[in-house]
Amino acid sequence: MKTDAAPKGWLVLAFIAIYFVWGTTYLANLFALEAMTPFIISALRYVVAGLLLATLAYGKGQAFPKRKELRDLAISGTLMLAGGSGLVVVAEQYISSGSAAVIVATEPLWFVLLDRRRWRLYFNDRKMITGLLLGFLGIVLFTRFTPMHSPQGSPSGSPLLGTMIVLAGVILWVIGTLFASRRIKPNAYTLWHPTAQLLAAGIFAGLIAGLAGEWTVFDFREVSGPSWGGLGFLILFGSLIGYLAYGWLVTVQPPALVSTHTYVNPLVALLMGWLFVGEPIASQQLMALAVALLGVVLTQTSKVHAEAHYDGEGEVETHS
Template sequence: MNATTVPRFWLVLAFFAVYFVWGTTYLANLYALKAIPPFVISALRYLVAGLLLALLAYSKGHAWPQKEEIRDLAISGILMLVGGSGLVVVAEQYITSGSAAVIVATEPLWFVLLDQPRWKLYFSNGKIIAGLLIGFVGVVLFAQMAPANSPHQDQSTNQFLGTVIVLVGAILWVSGTLFAARRIKPGRYNLWHTTIQLGAAGLFATFLALANGEWNRFAWLAVPLPAWGGLAFLILFGSLIAYLAFAWLVTVQPPAIVSTHTYINPLIAVLIGWLAAGEEVTGLQVVALTVVLTGVVLTQLSKIQAGG
């Protein structure tokens, strides 16, 4: 199926999912964190989403991947979903959801820095180098201009710690993505691939929550409805609808078009965090956000023009 045969209605819905839904998952993290520890959130999110997707994959009769693919899918799933998205949840104990989204927006910059086979191509392009520098300067500015109030009443703001955690998460997400791209054969994707990634991530997050004592601190009956609602949103909309929409879009639209969610998600996250959670957004932070996105856009466009 090519882009010309895809109904516009489904394209609009899919782009809405990757633009808006992924942008609102940062706020959903905040609601879930009100009563659920971070790695418990990831464990429940990925295990439940994986189970639901497994039922769908089984009903459609999709072929089970080979042993080597299962191993590689599990590794990439742990890196991306626990190391990447999972650490974002941890970081949102210390920084606002909007701040986390802005830092995650640097992922295209990390793709350039970590994609070693293409370094010669990338670093011979002055615009890519300029984009990298501008993007990271923007992150530093944004961190310095963070509001003084805490995103959680019972925790102190630690912008530096939260920023470092999200940056590590972004690096792990990119590492997992590059690992999967190099090890998983193209053209063989089916629903079991995502199911295995979700299942492996859920089991690893369960282990981390156990080792960290989070399960002992987690009281099922004490979790208020808004926290359960945040977790349900992450499962249904974040890990199923939006992710599957993204996986479908990359098969019917140019990757450069689909990747524009990188620019839209932080804008949505900052706006929703301000409107729904009362997160403070200063004028200087808006300037810093613009700097970050300028660097990301410059890097992405230069990569595309260079054939990377």
């Protein structure tokens, strides 16, 4: 893969987007939660982002996906965005934004556990097995050492409940990503693909909000400026700029380099939460984070991971 053709300035900006922007979306969730409920946040975020991206795709005159592709895109988008990212917003009612980001950082470990096609390859490698054990040990320790903390507007702090909700979201994200990687052809990819995923996720989240009674108590006039600001940040920077930056980076840089955002995002989220909303950070948490990230690094740098990634069926990680 040639990387010298990519303008250095754009490379720097793109990496800033996936390192810093994605790391700060967890804090943006907190601000949005001040006056909005979780699934309304996801519904508004994805529908607006999808419509904006649809305008861009239409302006470029790109080919529209076929009916079967639209179905697969809708399924994968709903799993990853409404289920995956949406549950992270729910969890931030019970745990800090930094804690949520740390748990999401275990995503590569779940790819290994849920990718049954490659289990024989993965579990014959000691480095991979060690990485998995360390990764999950780190999360257990992080949850154990997380101080009781009630995020803004939440009923009460509950590290265990928040952790379980985030893990459920991560699993849904991985299932959706694996589904998309095996059903959607990369060479047919256009801006209509993420547009369909965003709109499907937004509509589904809106339906869940309706079933949960969130729309009946929602009043646009009562939403504060900071909450609108948090939602706007999620739409513009999280679901558009960050998403498009990642999509471009994986075409011009080695996947292993692009995936380093997995290690940086939780550090950014912890720092932002501490600086702006006073989220506590215990020294034991940082030690547990180091253990978890060491496990992720071991799995990502193992020989079998590299073989699996380049066998022609490697999954593509996409965040919004």
